[in-house]
Amino acid sequence: MALDKPYKDIPGTTIFDAEQSRKGYWLNQFCMSLMKADNRARFKANERAYLDEWPMTEAQKDAVLARDLNECIRLGGNIYFLAKIGATDGKSFQQMAGSMTGMTEDEYRNMMVAGGRSVEGNRRIGEDGDAQAHHQPQGQAGKKDQ
Amino acid sequence: MALDKPYKDIPGTTIFDAEQSRKGYWLNQFCMSLMKADNRARFKANERAYLDEWPMTEAQKDAVLARDLNECIRLGGNIYFLAKIGATDGKSFQQMAGSMTGMTEDEYRNMMVAGGRSVEGNRRIGEDGDAQAHHQPQGQAGKKDQ
Amino acid sequence: MARITASVYTSHVPAIGAALDLGKTTEPYWQPVFAGYDFSKRWFDQQRPDVVFLVYNDHATAFSLDFIPTFAIGTAARFEPADEGWGPRPVPPVIGHPELAAHIAHSVIQDDFDLTIVNRMDVDHGLTVPLSLMCGQPEAWPCAVIPFAVNVVQYPVPSGRRCFMLGQAIRRAVESFGPELNVQIWGTGGMSHQLQGPRAGLINREWDNRFLDRLIAEPDALSRLPHDDYVREAGSEGIELVMWLIARGAMADIHGGAAPKVAHRFYHVPASNTAVGHLILENS
Amino acid sequence: MARITASVYTSHVPAIGAALDLGKTTEPYWQPVFAGYDFSKRWFDQQRPDVVFLVYNDHATAFSLDFIPTFAIGTAARFEPADEGWGPRPVPPVIGHPELAAHIAHSVIQDDFDLTIVNRMDVDHGLTVPLSLMCGQPEAWPCAVIPFAVNVVQYPVPSGRRCFMLGQAIRRAVESFGPELNVQIWGTGGMSHQLQGPRAGLINREWDNRFLDRLIAEPDALSRLPHDDYVREAGSEGIELVMWLIARGAMADIHGGAAPKVAHRFYHVPASNTAVGHLILENS
Ligand SMILES: [Fe+3]
Ligand SMILES: [Fe+3]
Numbered sequence: 001m002a003l004d005k006p007y008k009d010i011p012g013t014t015i016f017d018a019e020q021s022r023k024g025y026w027l028n029q030f031c032m033s034l035m036k037a038d039n040r041a042r043f044k045a046n047e048r049a050y051l052d053e054w055p056m057t058e059a060q061k062d063a064v065l066a067r068d069l070n071e072c073i074r075l076g077g078n079i080y081f082l083a084k085i086g087a088t089d090g091k092s093f094q095q096m097a098g099s100m101t102g103m104t105e106d107e108y109r110n111m112m113v114a115g116g117r118s119v120e121g122n123r124r125i126g127e128d129g130d131a132q133a134h135h136q137p138q139g140q141a142g143k144k145d146q
Numbered sequence: 147m148a149l150d151k152p153y154k155d156i157p158g159t160t161i162f163d164a165e166q167s168r169k170g171y172w173l174n175q176f177c178m179s180l181m182k183a184d185n186r187a188r189f190k191a192n193e194r195a196y197l198d199e200w201p202m203t204e205a206q207k208d209a210v211l212a213r214d215l216n217e218c219i220r221l222g223g224n225i226y227f228l229a230k231i232g233a234t235d236g237k238s239f240q241q242m243a244g245s246m247t248g249m250t251e252d253e254y255r256n257m258m259v260a261g262g263r264s265v266e267g268n269r270r271i272g273e274d275g276d277a278q279a280h281h282q283p284q285g286q287a288g289k290k291d292q
Numbered sequence: 293m294a295r296i297t298a299s300v301y302t303s304h305v306p307a308i309g310a311a312l313d314l315g316k317t318t319e320p321y322w323q324p325v326f327a328g329y330d331f332s333k334r335w336f337d338q339q340r341p342d343v344v345f346l347v348y349n350d351h352a353t354a355f356s357l358d359f360i361p362t363f364a365i366g367t368a369a370r371f372e373p374a375d376e377g378w379g380p381r382p383v384p385p386v387i388g389h390p391e392l393a394a395h396i397a398h399s400v401i402q403d404d405f406d407l408t409i410v411n412r413m414d415v416d417h418g419l420t421v422p423l424s425l426m427c428g429q430p431e432a433w434p435c436a437v438i439p440f441a442v443n444v445v446q447y448p449v450p451s452g453r454r455c456f457m458l459g460q461a462i463r464r465a466v467e468s469f470g471p472e473l474n475v476q477i478w479g480t481g482g483m484s485h486q487l488q489g490p491r492a493g494l495i496n497r498e499w500d501n502r503f504l505d506r507l508i509a510e511p512d513a514l515s516r517l518p519h520d521d522y523v524r525e526a527g528s529e530g531i532e533l534v535m536w537l538i539a540r541g542a543m544a545d546i547h548g549g550a551a552p553k554v555a556h557r558f559y560h561v562p563a564s565n566t567a568v569g570h571l572i573l574e575n576s
Numbered sequence: 577m578a579r580i581t582a583s584v585y586t587s588h589v590p591a592i593g594a595a596l597d598l599g600k601t602t603e604p605y606w607q608p609v610f611a612g613y614d615f616s617k618r619w620f621d622q623q624r625p626d627v628v629f630l631v632y633n634d635h636a637t638a639f640s641l642d643f644i645p646t647f648a649i650g651t652a653a654r655f656e657p658a659d660e661g662w663g664p665r666p667v668p669p670v671i672g673h674p675e676l677a678a679h680i681a682h683s684v685i686q687d688d689f690d691l692t693i694v695n696r697m698d699v700d701h702g703l704t705v706p707l708s709l710m711c712g713q714p715e716a717w718p719c720a721v722i723p724f725a726v727n728v729v730q731y732p733v734p735s736g737r738r739c740f741m742l743g744q745a746i747r748r749a750v751e752s753f754g755p756e757l758n759v760q761i762w763g764t765g766g767m768s769h770q771l772q773g774p775r776a777g778l779i780n781r782e783w784d785n786r787f788l789d790r791l792i793a794e795p796d797a798l799s800r801l802p803h804d805d806y807v808r809e810a811g812s813e814g815i816e817l818v819m820w821l822i823a824r825g826a827m828a829d830i831h832g833g834a835a836p837k838v839a840h841r842f843y844h845v846p847a848s849n850t851a852v853g854h855l856i857l858e859n860s
Contacts, residue, residue: 018409022367
């Protein structure tokens with residue numbers, strides 16, 4: 001496709017365009033279903049069984065079960081849809097956003113209170129900012145798992 | 147409103163604009179409900195009771211019960227919505243359209259086979275074509291009631 | 293590269309679908325209508341398009357008054373024939389072309405057309421009757437179809453001019469799609485008809501034929517015709533003809549190419565309440 | 577005659593709504609945020625608009641992927657606060673203005689903006705948080721509200737230029753409405769924020785403040801900024817700022833009138849993941 005997509009070279013950022021939307025259609029529609037209290041209850045009672053009701057890929061289901069939002073986004077999820085999973089878990093937008101950086105909740109919150117993440121080095125892939133691939137994961141939360 | 151609505155002076159014609167749409171919202175939404183077989187059955191079993199489930203005006207309900215499509219349109223109905231009533235009754239679009247002219251089914255069908263209604267005299271209110279108010283009803287169906 | 297090779301214009305009268313589905317095509321009333329499409333079916337079969345971009349309007353089927361998009365593009369993989377109150381037509385499901393549809397949506401929105409993207413909708417006679425007329429009664433439709441729904445039910449509807457400009461944007465979009473595809477664009481609805489009020493049954497043969505003449509020869513000028521003329525001259529539902537201008541705007545001559553070849557032209561009165569018009573234009 | 581007297585610009589962060597609803601407005605974290613709106617609440621109270629035309633975006637609440645309108649205008653009489661997964665916010669229902677909304681839809685569609693008309697939808701924090709910030713916590717909202725939802729979730733979203741032109745069309749529409757009405761137009765969303773990926777938490781204070789400067793002084797030039805700049809400089813969700821250009825396009829100076837008066841300007845970091853920006857412009 002010869003479309004104008006200049007946003008492909010921004011580090012740590014996935015633009016939700018028609019291509020991603022097509023990939024993530026059922027993942028996102030599953031998320032929408034969590035806006036109903038009944039469905040939230042059924043999901044919480046047996047996550048795997050509830051996910052199996054949707055024609056999602058196994059990789060999408062695994063990413064949801066692991067609450068791996070970066071992977072969910074890579075597989076076509078959009079943050080406003082994925083936020084319904086967070087709501088079901090009782091998580092705030094700040095907790096969800098922070099979870100994608102590898103920081104602990106405190107680390108992320110402190111970064112925001114201190115003025116947020118700087119754009120310097122984070123405008124283009126290949127620069128040296130903290131959002132670049134070679135600096136992931138950024139905080140202690142991710143490091144624990146390694 | 148200072149909007150461009152040149153279509154107000156066409157005889158025998160109601161343009162379905164936002165104003166009509168607002169007037170006819172529930173009438174039309176009632177019609178939409180007839181796209182489900184269950185609802186069609188409930189409507190046929192007791193038309194009045196089914197209509198009473200909808201926040202329509204009494205005049206709208208009466209017009210539906212009487213199958214007076216001209217009155218339904220005056221009260222905000224749109225023909226594509228009203229056609230669902232016709233479908234429920236097993237009527238074709240030709241039967242429905244004809245019913246608004248005062249013609250019998252045969253009269254209307256014959257007019258169409260002969261090339262349809264002429265636009266001459268029917269472009270503007272105040273001319274002398276067969277769709278003008280002073281020529282209604284046009285056929286024998288309407289005359290029976292008088 | 294994808295290319296728009298031809299455009300097709302046709303009325304989409306529901307009674308035509310019913311006549312076909314009920315096996316009435318050889319009855320004296322219907323025979324002349326279907327005869328007008330004999331050439332078209334052979335033509336379509338020879339052309340073998342990969343995708344039809346099908347411009348039509350929904351008739352209070354997928355869209356109620358809750359939601360009225362001016363322009364809606366179907367980007368789903370599949371669309372089911374709708375139950376319009378008589379049960380769904382016995383025709384195959386419509387297979388979409390999500391990649392091309394999404395590409396067109398992307399391109400056309402960046403061209404300042406404010407589309408609504410639709411991933412779930414049933415399609416009514418406005419879309420399936422033209423398919424039946426052009427393809428007959430196959431087990432499966434012979435190509436992918438991108439449904440493009442235009443609001444011509446609640447006023448204000450888009451102007452003829454806006455539709456013509458949109459057609460031009462669609463052409464740019466299609467021709468920037470990488471894969472080799474033979475794409476047709478169809479404009480449906482019309483010709484003169486009025487389904488409501490004491491003026492129901494209006495037919496304007498002269499106006500319709502003049503519309504066909506001008507659509508072929510001077511589409512740019514034709515696109516400036518105000519709504520009022522359509523309604524006054526061709527009946528309240530004659531307004532559907534603005535959709536033909538979308539297909540016409542996508543032809544090569546509007547973009548500096550050669551004038552299209554008129555492969556077929558047909559006109560007949562009546563089909564139920566409606567004048568049937570039909571045109572096939574080929575890019576050279 | 578209806579007149580647009582002022583425009584208001586503000587972020588619509590969901591956490592602000594939660595802080596307000598849970599009585600946390602005086603906590604050290606939140607106090608500076610709400611302090612920025614003290615003037616605004618008094619100002620709003622004095623202005624007593626009849627109608628607020630409220631430009632916002634839906635966040636996968638009323639619109640799923642089944643249906644993505646680029647521009648949707650709410651013409652209903654009433655809109656309920658949505659359950660976004662935490663239960664609906666404890667705020668009053670939103671009372672619409674069907675007559676003015678339908679008039680604007682009519683006028684703006686005739687001006688070649690391809691709106692979707694919506695008669696049933698719930699409204700999410702994008703709409704209710706700005707109302708809370710400007711009106712506090714009343715039993716009922718003090719004026720009618722026309723919800724106007726812009727797609728900024730799935731790309732391509734409308735360009736800043738398209739939004740700016742739309743604002744101009746909205747002004748023409750409002751000023752052609754007969755009844756005497758005091759109308760405000762609000763643009764919401766932004767400022768810099770990114771809610772996704774390893775770049776989450778991005779804030780660009782310099783860019784945001786330059787955006788505010790230019791929105792006041794050179795909106796026409798600002799409207800030509802490409803999407804890419806918003807995303808790269810202000811985060812993936814910073815794209816919401818294009819909505820501010822709709823409100824700005826509706827101000828008198830864009831139509832040959834005098835420059836607006838800056839009644840209030842406020843900027844604070846952070847509210848949750850977001851930079852909070854806020855501006856009030858009055859027509860003279
Ligand atoms: Fe039609
Ligand atoms: Fe937002």
